[in-house]
Amino acid sequence: MRKSKRFASMPVISLEEGQHIGIVRELIIDPTGKKVAALIIEQKGWFKEQRFIPYSKVHSVGADAITIEKSSGVQKAAGLPEIVKLLRERIKITGARIVAENGTVLGNVDEYYVDVESGTIAGLEFSGNFINSVIKGRAFLDIAYIRTMGKDVIVVTNESVENAFKLDGGLQETIKNVRESTGHLWENTMQKTKDFGTSLNKSLEKVKKEIKRMDLDDSDIFEELDDGKKESTVSAKPVDTYFEDLPLDQKERRETERKSSPPPADISEHRDNLPPPAH
Numbered sequence: 001m002r003k004s005k006r007f008a009s010m011p012v013i014s015l016e017e018g019q020h021i022g023i024v025r026e027l028i029i030d031p032t033g034k035k036v037a038a039l040i041i042e043q044k045g046w047f048k049e050q051r052f053i054p055y056s057k058v059h060s061v062g063a064d065a066i067t068i069e070k071s072s073g074v075q076k077a078a079g080l081p082e083i084v085k086l087l088r089e090r091i092k093i094t095g096a097r098i099v100a101e102n103g104t105v106l107g108n109v110d111e112y113y114v115d116v117e118s119g120t121i122a123g124l125e126f127s128g129n130f131i132n133s134v135i136k137g138r139a140f141l142d143i144a145y146i147r148t149m150g151k152d153v154i155v156v157t158n159e160s161v162e163n164a165f166k167l168d169g170g171l172q173e174t175i176k177n178v179r180e181s182t183g184h185l186w187e188n189t190m191q192k193t194k195d196f197g198t199s200l201n202k203s204l205e206k207v208k209k210e211i212k213r214m215d216l217d218d219s220d221i222f223e224e225l226d227d228g229k230k231e232s233t234v235s236a237k238p239v240d241t242y243f244e245d246l247p248l249d250q251k252e253r254r255e256t257e258r259k260s261s262p263p264p265a266d267i268s269e270h271r272d273n274l275p276p277p278a279h
Helices: 081-089 129-134 175-221 239-245 248-260 268-273
Strands: 011-014 019-030 035-043 050-054 058-061 066-068 097-100 105-114 121-127 139-142 146-149 153-156 222-224 230-232
Touching: 019 050, 019 081, 035 081, 105 129, 105 139
Parallel strands: 011 066, 097 153
Antiparallel strands: 011 019, 019 035, 035 050, 058 066, 097 105, 105 121, 121 139, 146 153, 222 230
16 A cells, blocks of 8 residues: 555656656546546656546556556546546545544544555545544544545445544554443553552551550550549569569579678767768
8 A cells, every 4th residue: 555645756657668757746536436547747848748647557656666568658638538527526535524424523534545556545544533532643444434535525434433443553453442442441440449449448447456556555554643644553663573583593693692792881880980060
């Protein structure tokens, strides 16, 4: 396939004469046959006369040039009445509005594709409010869904609304598949959001229980008194009682140290020799 715009300004070469005949200026469309009927050629020279090459005379459409067998394949308008009639109708596919049988406006044609072997139109590339409301960018509609190609409007079947292909993003899918996948994506997103909310609620409950437990632990240590103040209810134990919890060897060592320590000095007998307190 070849985009119609790529035909513009392509050189035309005759194979038998090895002659550069001219360049392609425009394509003539046959709306009934849904094909390219002829090429309008602009020839070189001082007196540029508009001539035509019926597409049936085209030998090959290459990457850089279009070839025909003989230069005689280029003809004047007088010898091609059917081509001239189509020229007068001026069917312009690019820019035409695409409307479905049910009245749905799909958009406007940006480009159309041509099968270079036969000249038949393979499909339309379009964009507009309808396509942008479903996917961003452009879409392709196969020629099988095109019912009528008019001067201003191209009528397509109702099935085309669901069977146009998106072109952007590398992945080609029908609008129907895009809608279905978008629906599944929305459902998955909602489910994930729901699961996240459930998990968050569980975490909050866990935190609340932990805070409540900490409050209960504090109440075991502190009790409320009449004056509104909190005081520790943990009673101090005598120092000696703490040694009861020590291991046996430590207790024996402690007892030995206590017995070997000299008794505290008695200073009562020296009180009379102490100087009087200062006044």
